[in-house]
Amino acid sequence: MRVCDVEKYYGSDTNITKAVDRVSFCVQKGEFVGIMGASGSGKTTLLNMLSTIDRVTAGHIYYGETDITELSDEALAEFRKDNLGFIFQDYNLLDTLTIEENIVLAMTLHSKRKREIQEKCDHILKLLDIEEIRDKFPYQVSGGQKQRCACARAMIHRPKLILADEPTGALDSRAAQMLLETFRKMNHDMHSTILMVTHDAFSASYCSRILFLKDGKIFHELVRGVEERREFLNKILDVLSLTGGELSDVR
Numbered sequence: 538m539r540v541c542d543v544e545k546y547y548g549s550d551t552n553i554t555k556a557v558d559r560v561s562f563c564v565q566k567g568e569f570v571g572i573m574g575a576s577g578s579g580k581t582t583l584l585n586m587l588s589t590i591d592r593v594t595a596g597h598i599y600y601g602e603t604d605i606t607e608l609s610d611e612a613l614a615e616f617r618k619d620n621l622g623f624i625f626q627d628y629n630l631l632d633t634l635t636i637e638e639n640i641v642l643a644m645t646l647h648s649k650r651k652r653e654i655q656e657k658c659d660h661i662l663k664l665l666d667i668e669e670i671r672d673k674f675p676y677q678v679s680g681g682q683k684q685r686c687a688c689a690r691a692m693i694h695r696p697k698l699i700l701a702d703e704p705t706g707a708l709d710s711r712a713a714q715m716l717l718e719t720f721r722k723m724n725h726d727m728h729s730t731i732l733m734v735t736h737d738a739f740s741a742s743y744c745s746r747i748l749f750l751k752d753g754k755i756f757h758e759l760v761r762g763v764e765e766r767r768e769f770l771n772k773i774l775d776v777l778s779l780t781g782g783e784l785s786d787v788r
């Protein structure tokens with residue numbers, strides 16, 4: 538994915554907020570990229586444009602050769618369905634469907650064969666360790682299990698990119714850690730490309746690269762080399778302390 542000089546302004550001539558201000562970056566296949574920044578720095582606005590939910594004011598976003606800023610609303614909906622997977626803070630599961638049905642629903646929208654759907658579902662339930670709760674309803678399982686179900690739903694159709702907005706936001710520290718291990722597995726074992734917005738340094742330490750946003754601009758980038766996650770976490774905390782970013786829930 539290539540993001541080229543993307544801008545998003547809100548308001549009118551006399552009162553303009555530059556929520557995202559000439560942002561450019563690339564995400565390579567197989568990367569796990571984090572976007573960090575204080576409240577109001579433009580993280581959600583940026584994610585909404587990347588996920589086709591919102592339109593850019595200026596600039597271009599390419600997925601491969603496709604410039605999504607040029608697509609019609611119908612073409613965008615189709616593009617989203619085929620290429621993107623979403624994981625939100627509040628799970629967004631359907632309460633009247635079981636865990637398995639929630640996961641499978643994403644596949645039926647892609648009109649795949651029943652047997653293929655079942656095989657993929659079995660595989661993913663096992664991979665994310667939620668096999669035992671497949672017949673339960675969302676209200677009968679924990680927040681962490683719900684979020685792993687949301688991961689399974691997001692990745693079952695093997696999207697080009699998984700977009701996650703504060704996925705650990707509603708979880709306690711143990712469930713958050715399990716979810717982040719799930720992300721690591723999705724990235725390492727399934728080669729999923731993940732872009733995660735977070736203001737939690739611990740969550741960000743699982744990424745391979747982090748972009749730091751401030752006032753709608755990218756002001757810093759950290760790449761995790763061969764160092765241990767703990768060391769990477771310290772580097773993230775250093776950047777945040779320099780910029781007065783939020784240090785929520787640092788474990």
Ligand SMILES: Nc1ncnc2c1ncn2[C@@H]1O[C@H](COP(=O)(O)OP(=O)(O)OP(=O)(O)O)[C@@H](O)[C@H]1O
Nearest residue numbers: 547548554556574575576577578579580581582583
């Ligand atoms: N619909 C809107 N109309 C006007 N201003 C907006 C709108 N949405 C966001 N903004 C402004 O754009 C800026 C960026 O907001 P955004 O929600 O992207 O930040 P964020 O980094 O995601 O914050 P948080 O971590 O608190 O969710 C803020 O100044 C915000 O007030």
